[in-house]
Amino acid sequence: MPAGRVIVDAYVTRGVPIVTVSTAVAQAVAAAPHLASLSGELRRTMLHACADALAAAGREIVPTALEETGLTMARLRGELQRTTDQLRLLGDHAAQPWRRVSAGVAAGGGDVVTVPVPVGPVAVFAASNFPLAFGVSGGDTASALAAGCPVVVKAHPAQPRTGELLGQILARTLPDGAFSLVAGGPEVSLELVRAAGIRAVGFTGSLTGGRALMDAAAARPDPIPVYAEMGSLNPVLVLPGAAVPATVSALAAAVTGSAGQLCTKPGLVVTGSAAFADELADAVAAVPVHRMLTDGMAQAHEKWQAHASAAHRVVAGAGSPAPFAVVVNVDDLAGELLEEHFGPSVVIAVGAAEDVPSRLEGSLTASVYADDSDREAARALLPGLLARAGRIVWNGVPTGVAVCDAMQHGGPWPATSASWSTSVGTEAIERFRRPVALQGLPAELLP
Amino acid sequence: MPAGRVIVDAYVTRGVPIVTVSTAVAQAVAAAPHLASLSGELRRTMLHACADALAAAGREIVPTALEETGLTMARLRGELQRTTDQLRLLGDHAAQPWRRVSAGVAAGGGDVVTVPVPVGPVAVFAASNFPLAFGVSGGDTASALAAGCPVVVKAHPAQPRTGELLGQILARTLPDGAFSLVAGGPEVSLELVRAAGIRAVGFTGSLTGGRALMDAAAARPDPIPVYAEMGSLNPVLVLPGAAVPATVSALAAAVTGSAGQLCTKPGLVVTGSAAFADELADAVAAVPVHRMLTDGMAQAHEKWQAHASAAHRVVAGAGSPAPFAVVVNVDDLAGELLEEHFGPSVVIAVGAAEDVPSRLEGSLTASVYADDSDREAARALLPGLLARAGRIVWNGVPTGVAVCDAMQHGGPWPATSASWSTSVGTEAIERFRRPVALQGLPAELLP
Structure with missing residues (x-):
């Protein structure tokens, strides 16, 4: 039955x-x-x-x-x-x-x-x-x-x-x-x-x-x-001027909130700073997380952790589910590193952001963290992100979707x-x- | 090859x-x-x-x-x-x-x-x-x-x-x-x-x-x-007050114009008047028609004429393609009588219009011909037509689609x-x- x-x-x-x-x-x-x-x-x-x-x-x-x-x-x-x-x-x-x-x-x-x-x-x-x-x-x-x-x-x-x-x-x-x-x-x-x-x-x-x-x-x-x-990856591109502690805590909270079970969870963070990557990975691993919605989701999350650990550097916290970050180089981004994984985890890629948009599939959102000094770099990234996302978030996490007239919660396939x-x-x-x-x-x- | x-x-x-x-x-x-x-x-x-x-x-x-x-x-x-x-x-x-x-x-x-x-x-x-x-x-x-x-x-x-x-x-x-x-x-x-x-x-x-x-x-x-x-049938419901000669000539022209090769050709006309049906059938048959777009279309049109003639009363004109009308009772409406047939032909159904909308598939258009005395009958038909068409035409033929802001040229499946x-x-x-x-x-x- x-x-x-x-x-x-x-x-x-x-x-x-x-x-x-x-x-x-x-x-x-x-x-x-x-x-x-x-x-x-x-x-x-x-x-x-x-x-x-x-x-x-x-x-x-x-x-x-x-x-x-x-x-x-x-x-x-x-x-x-x-x-x-x-x-x-x-x-x-x-x-x-x-x-x-x-x-x-x-x-x-x-x-x-x-x-x-x-x-x-x-x-x-x-x-x-x-x-x-x-x-x-x-x-x-x-x-x-x-x-x-x-x-x-x-x-x-x-x-x-x-x-x-x-x-x-x-x-x-x-x-x-x-x-x-x-x-x-x-x-x-x-x-x-x-x-x-x-x-x-x-x-x-x-x-x-x-x-x-x-x-x-x-x-x-x-x-x-x-x-x-x-499925949506919700990439976040952190430009140099915005690689600051406030960005670390905002992103760590967005990755782990609701045990990472949001369609808008940031699944990929790209940064030029190895130090920022490490800080974010540590911050994600440090967040206590409540149980996942179903046993099936918890098992898939564990499986992804084990799989990622075998091939990449993984910084993981305690608990079940354990929050974790997979830290890679931008050049490694391919395959499952560019796919959605439900749960409190994130892929952090260290390297230049310029070429990242063209390698992404469709997403519900894409975020850019930038300060005034990054304005021209951000401008150059926008066309590629516009072509691949349904919402562009400026200096903000993609979680927390406002219910309003101008909201667009949708995006190109597979989002x-x-x-x-x-x-x-x-x-x-x-x-x-x-x-x-x-x-x-x-x-x-x-x- | x-x-x-x-x-x-x-x-x-x-x-x-x-x-x-x-x-x-x-x-x-x-x-x-x-x-x-x-x-x-x-x-x-x-x-x-x-x-x-x-x-x-x-x-x-x-x-x-x-x-x-x-x-x-x-x-x-x-x-x-x-x-x-x-x-x-x-x-x-x-x-x-x-x-x-x-x-x-x-x-x-x-x-x-x-x-x-x-x-x-x-x-x-x-x-x-x-x-x-x-x-x-x-x-x-x-x-x-x-x-x-x-x-x-x-x-x-x-x-x-x-x-x-x-x-x-x-x-x-x-x-x-x-x-x-x-x-x-x-x-x-x-x-x-x-x-x-x-x-x-x-x-x-x-x-x-x-x-x-x-x-x-x-x-x-x-x-x-x-x-x-x-495919679109584009039904036309002619209410008693509008079963007049001007309606006959407008519909005959719409059925035969461009040799009936328009997506908005009226494919079905429903009338309570047998006399109106006969007049419309004769008028359709009397229109000289130019050749069809392809041999395949001309052959399909001839085949439909032969097929319809075997089962129903068909009033046909001269030429190739020959314009023709299939005259039936409203109760007979089913199957291929309710499907689009490309070319200068129309199905004319004699009987009450009330129950017709619920038997139709989706269409690009639906037309109602009515005068003041038909107003309440028309009002009763509207919900059924709104549910099945992309455009409702009042006292007009569906051919000749205005290119404007408010135009809707689309409709439910299979239109x-x-x-x-x-x-x-x-x-x-x-x-x-x-x-x-x-x-x-x-x-x-x-x-």
């Missing part, structure tokens, strides 16, 4: 609202016309109600997530706030006017007016590393609902009780069929992506997992888009499957709605 | 700038950083220069296309104008500011500013039915260049001399490597889509052709987006592969650029 099945059965025994994929999708398809007909103002009300309900249940949600994830109380409290803020912001955005008008261009001099239309039922895969803000109640759920799409969320198998609790709150707050929760292993994931009624997919997780969903979506009789956020799109910020709503041009339609009939 | 190879050899013999896929892609990759570095104003200059060069060569272009396509002189002259207008409009759009700013939200109170970045080399497949406006010099080429992307265009095998001529003009007008022309059969198409340097694909053509490119793109180690515009995107209008540029957020970057370093 696959692991997923056990979870489903456990849920069924307890009488919670986990349903089969076919039931969930049928409910979503049935609810889609009603949701599409809601005004932006009503969708705003709906998302604010979800935020209120989640906030009211904080004393239940945070301890449950604490137990299942190992993340800290402070982090989870902050994440719940972020989750409710995000729902409210996207609800507010849904209520804002969205029309493009080209006047008098239609045949006979009529207007062409473009309005947004929801794409239909959306499948969302809850991420484990943000159990609330990218989990069942996370960004993809919020933006799909804001767009007017019913959602079918697959809970993360590592956090069944957190997923169930969030799902119960959302299901009882939202209109019938607007939200359904399913659970299970990879076979349930594929069944969901292949379901005829599903029109788009949101996913945050591993490259392997995202690619499997993309392949299934691309093989459908009617391919559907998969918005997958996957995401759709670099035009973002999974954070108000523009995230656009992945789940599409423009429809209305040509010459009388004003009274405009949606 | 495949047909494509013959064309390549013929070109090589004549010394024109057709190159192999690997050469073209290498040139595009080499040119990408330079193109990305051009200001919007310089890209505007570049696109206007292309428009000027094409306009200056009109006396060469139009007769060449006339001979290869069978389209009329008036149509081709109009299309050249549309092509140059489109290049200028997209160039103007490229020069417009495009920034989203969220002030004071980055760590330390810095701004997050989002700017567009070109995705890199784009493969464009020239369509046969608009040899100029969606051919080598067409919308995808214009929007990719406007976005700052080099293009590699595959000429349509049915129009080698037109493609060559347009390619020569563009290649000598644009910066080195910004434009390359390749030619050949399906194997060359797949080679182009699989080339590592290509970052996005634009295609207009058949569902079979588009799907083959999508499958190849999805199977890459790094999947890339394919913007394919494919296109990416319903969020448009291939006509200024928003088309967005398929070939992606947002990058700049967090805390000093103003002097903003691109």
Whole structure:
């Protein structure tokens, strides 16, 4: 019996609202016309109600997530706030006017007016590393609902009780069929992506997992888009003027925070200073780290440490997981040194930064630490970084993504499957709605 | 030897700038950083220069296309104008500011500013039915260049001399490597889509052709987006008050114009009036039609006529191709009666319109003909049409797509592969650029 099945059965025994994929999708398809007909103002009300309900249940949600994830109380409290803020912001955005008008261009001099239309039922895969803000109640759920799409969320198998609790709150707050929760292993994931009624997919997780969903979506009789956020190296280039103690402590904290289980964790730091590299390596190794989200992640982290130690200089701290830094020369950068490794570790490369951007794959972010004396060197690095990242951070760590209008949380492959799109910020709503041009339609009939 | 190879050899013999896929892609990759570095104003200059060069060569272009396509002189002259207008409009759009700013939200109170970045080399497949406006010099080429992307265009095998001529003009007008022309059969198409340097694909053509490119793109180690515009039924619902002679003549002209070889040809007309159906069928059959673009298309059209005649009432005119209408009952609508058939033919369904939208697949357009007495019936139809089309036309034919800011030329599968995107209008540029957020970057370093 696959692991997923056990979870489903456990849920069924307890009488919670986990349903089969076919039931969930049928409910979503049935609810889609009603949701599409809601005004932006009503969708705003709906998302604010979800935020209120989640906030009211904080004393239940945070301890449950604490137990299942190992993340800290402070982090989870902050994440719940972020989750409710995000729902409210996207609800507010849904209520804002969205029309493009080209006047008098239609045949006979009529207007062409473009309005947004929801794409239909959306499948969302809850991420484990943000159990609330990218989990069942996370960004993809919020933006799909804001767009007017019913959602079918697959809970993360590592956090069944957190997923169930969030799902119960959302299901009882939202209109019938607007939200359904399913659970299970990879076979349930594929069944969901292949379901005829599903029109788009949101996913945050591993490259392997995202690619499997993309392949299934691309093989459908009617391919559907998969918005997958996957592996990201998040390079940080430290220029000479900024190789200072404040940069060391900021980077060490970013590498080890949440046990390095953030999609924006800096995975590579490049510096011209061997001394800075050593200081950073020591600082990373010195940070006490809490347990990882799953045993599988902890084992992968240990395996990477052992593997890296065999070939490179590794400075490691104590504990399980042990934070560590792999210190190499810039010329050695290739292969797995340029890939994402989840957990509290970083590759520190000593050497010139100039040639590094051209050797990188796509990333969610790229950071440059520089002072005034580095301005021209930084300017020369920018075109290469712009071509490879979705966000450029100046004198700052890439962790801590602001939820705002101008945010872009996405990047070229393998960071995401759709670099035009973002999974954070108000523009995230656009992945789940599409423009429809209305040509010459009388004003009274405009949606 | 495949047909494509013959064309390549013929070109090589004549010394024109057709190159192999690997050469073209290498040139595009080499040119990408330079193109990305051009200001919007310089890209505007570049696109206007292309428009000027094409306009200056009109006396060469139009007769060449006339001979290869069978389209009329008036149509081709109009299309050249549309092509140059489109290049200028997209160039103007490229020069417009495009920034989203969220002030004071980055760590330390810095701004997050989002700017567009070109995705890199784009493969464009020239369509046969608009040899100029969606051919080598067409919308995808214009929007990719406007976005700052080099293009590699595959000429349509049915129009080698037109493609060559347009390619020569563009290649000598644009910066080195910004434009390359390749030619050949399906194997060359797949080679182009699989080339590592290509970052996005634009295609207009058949569902079979588009799907083959999508499958190849999805199977890459790094999947890339394919913007394919494919089959569209373009249903027209004629409500009682609008079943008048003016509607008959407008629809008959739209069905038969350009020998029915438009992606927006009305393929299905629904009317409650048997008399209107007969009048429209007779009017369609009475229109003299010029030859089709290729022998293959003409044969498919004849085959569809024979096939439909065996099962339904068909009213056909004279000539080759013969314009014809398939007259059925609304209850018969299923299968191939709801699929696109290229050529001067239409399915006319007699019966109530209410249940028709829910039986349709995605389309580029849906039209409603109505007068004041039909207002409430039209209102009831709108949600179903909004869910299935990219453009709703009120009392008008779907052919003749205005190139403007608010245009949406796209729709749910199988009309296109990416319903969020448009291939006509200024928003088309967005398929070939992606947002990058700049967090805390000093103003002097903003691109």
